[in-house]
Amino acid sequence: MHTIHQFGGNWTQEKLERLQKYLRAYMNIFTANPWARRYTTYYVDAFAGTGSRTSPDSSPASTLSLFADQEDMKEVKRFYDGSAQIALELDPPFKRYVFIESNPQFTEELRKLKARFEDRNVQIVPQDSNRFLQEWRHSMNWQHSRAVVFLDPYGMAVDWETI
Numbered sequence: 001m002h003t004i005h006q007f008g009g010n011w012t013q014e015k016l017e018r019l020q021k022y023l024r025a026y027m028n029i030f031t032a033n034p035w036a037r038r039y040t041t042y043y044v045d046a047f048a049g050t051g052s053r054t055s056p057d058s059s060p061a062s063t064l065s066l067f068a069d070q071e072d073m074k075e076v077k078r079f080y081d082g083s084a085q086i087a088l089e090l091d092p093p094f095k096r097y098v099f100i101e102s103n104p105q106f107t108e109e110l111r112k113l114k115a116r117f118e119d120r121n122v123q124i125v126p127q128d129s130n131r132f133l134q135e136w137r138h139s140m141n142w143q144h145s146r147a148v149v150f151l152d153p154y155g156m157a158v159d160w161e162t163i
């Protein structure tokens with residue numbers, strides 16, 4: 001059974017398409033440019049979710065008339081790629097992935113996602129992202145590393161200190 005993570009609207013789709021374009025361009029530069037290629041690239045998804053999402057637009061209510069005889073209305077929900085999956089599917093990929101997520105049910109989904117991408121180096125961090133990021137940035141060697149940190153919280157979950 002897939003954990004349903006429903007959030008956002010049309011703007012979410014647009015946001016994720018822009019993220020995908022940005023990450024593709026970033027990794028093309030860090031692969032093609034001999035100077036940039038030296039770096040270990042990190043994609044950090046600080047509010048990673050489950051790796052997929054359902055849109056309120058695809059909720060049973062909006063498809064009710066088409067599937068009125070279906071017993072389990074959850075079946076009609078459509079799953080779309082979330083930011084973590086979009087990042088894992090990149091080619092060329094990042095060298096390292098860090099997915100931070102505080103909801104235990106969601107981290108379980110992230111573990112399943114990680115298992116589907118065996119060739120990617122993925123760390124799942126089941127913690128508060130503010131606390132983790134503020135320590136992580138000091139633990140990194142920025143002479144050899146570069147990172148994209150994607151902050152996609154609900155509401156105001158990002159502390160000023162983190163930014």
Ligand SMILES: C[S@@+](CC[C@H](N)C(=O)[O-])C[C@H]1O[C@@H](n2cnc3c(N)ncnc32)[C@H](O)[C@@H]1O
Nearest residue numbers: 047048049082083101102103128129152153154
């Ligand atoms: C808007 S959703 C992220 C969606 C994700 N970017 C995607 O495209 O699928 C925000 C996520 O942040 C998680 N979250 C909320 N507060 C958090 C915190 N302090 N630390 C880590 N994760 C948190 C929630 O459980 C939720 O999964």
